[in-house]
Amino acid sequence: MNSYGWSRTTAYAVGAAVLLATATGCAGGGDSGAASAALTAPGGTADPARSAAPSRPQGAPTPPPSAPPAPAAGDAAAWAKWNLTPLPPAPPAPADKPVKLRRTGPVPVFSEVRTDDKVVFLTIDDGAEKDPAFVEMLTDLKVPVSMFLTRDIVKDDYGYFKRLQALGNHVHNHTSGHAQLSRAAPEKQKAEVCDAQDALTRQYGTPPLLFRPPYGDGAHTPALNAVVRQCGPGAIVLWRESMQIHDMQYQAADRKLRPGDIVLAHFRGPKDLKGETMTQMFGELLARIQEQGFAVARLEDYIEAPAA
Numbered sequence: 001m002n003s004y005g006w007s008r009t010t011a012y013a014v015g016a017a018v019l020l021a022t023a024t025g026c027a028g029g030g031d032s033g034a035a036s037a038a039l040t041a042p043g044g045t046a047d048p049a050r051s052a053a054p055s056r057p058q059g060a061p062t063p064p065p066s067a068p069p070a071p072a073a074g075d076a077a078a079w080a081k082w083n084l085t086p087l088p089p090a091p092p093a094p095a096d097k098p099v100k101l102r103r104t105g106p107v108p109v110f111s112e113v114r115t116d117d118k119v120v121f122l123t124i125d126d127g128a129e130k131d132p133a134f135v136e137m138l139t140d141l142k143v144p145v146s147m148f149l150t151r152d153i154v155k156d157d158y159g160y161f162k163r164l165q166a167l168g169n170h171v172h173n174h175t176s177g178h179a180q181l182s183r184a185a186p187e188k189q190k191a192e193v194c195d196a197q198d199a200l201t202r203q204y205g206t207p208p209l210l211f212r213p214p215y216g217d218g219a220h221t222p223a224l225n226a227v228v229r230q231c232g233p234g235a236i237v238l239w240r241e242s243m244q245i246h247d248m249q250y251q252a253a254d255r256k257l258r259p260g261d262i263v264l265a266h267f268r269g270p271k272d273l274k275g276e277t278m279t280q281m282f283g284e285l286l287a288r289i290q291e292q293g294f295a296v297a298r299l300e301d302y303i304e305a306p307a308a
């Protein structure tokens with residue numbers, strides 16, 4: 001692990017990054033071809049945490065009040081309801097944030113966060129599918145996600161994402177009209193980023209901290225970087241893995257998650273997922289993460305916003 005949160009991305013050949021990003025980002029459904037593993041979790045029906053809890057003997061000192069639950073610490077029964085094996089609980093948010101954003105200069109571009117914690121971060125793009133069952137799923141499982149919303153895709157129902165925001169999930173900027181930004185004129189680039197920033201700030205009460213260009217396109221160009229800085233977001237966030245229907249596409253040749261990886265998924269439904277629902281897709285994503293022994297942490301817990 002190196003000393004820069006985003007240097008793995010920076011070292012990555014820009015042309016290849018754009019190609020990969022274009023191949024995997026936001027371009028409709030696509031099956032990775034991986035076989036679909038059943039969501040049924042082995043032995044996932046009981047609640048061992050509850051049944052194994054010993055009763056406290058009389059006269060024993062009162063335990064200190066417990067800390068607020070860490071992300072992804074939903075109880076075993078909740079996971080069993082979705083036929084999933086619980087993920088390990090995420091460690092506490094680091095006090096010294098590995099990513100520190102600044103008010104001036106180029107905004108950083110990164111696809112992963114420097115950390116030794118065995119965690120990955122889940123990001124969900126666009127906002128086309130607005131499945132109430134997904135709100136129920138995140139309410140049950142307490143898995144944190146970061147939402148990169150496109151104004152024109154969510155504006156028919158901003159409220160859906162307020163329900164996800166109310167669970168502690170943050171809203172970020174994914175343009176106003178999902179344009180391919182490297183081909184857009186400077187004024188168009190600015191409208192795509194700034195107009196979305198304004199609309200999302202009005203709707204969700206807080207300015208999006210992060211920006212993701214559609215398809216990852218233009219992420220490494222100085223022109224787009226300057227527009228993002230001007231419009232307000234403090235960083236451009238790409239990804240290391242992209243969830244398809246049953247499994248992720250990995251940029252790493254060994255097809256393994258690494259600590260701090262950012263995973264891309266989409267708000268998609270049966271039309272784009274060959275009949276699978278948003279919650280089935282997301283359940284399979286969690287199963288693939290669980291198989292590799294990772295927890296899901298909240299991306300914003302690892303990022304220090306610029307000083308006021």
Ligand SMILES: [Zn+2]
Nearest residue numbers: 026125126214
């Ligand atoms: Zn997109």
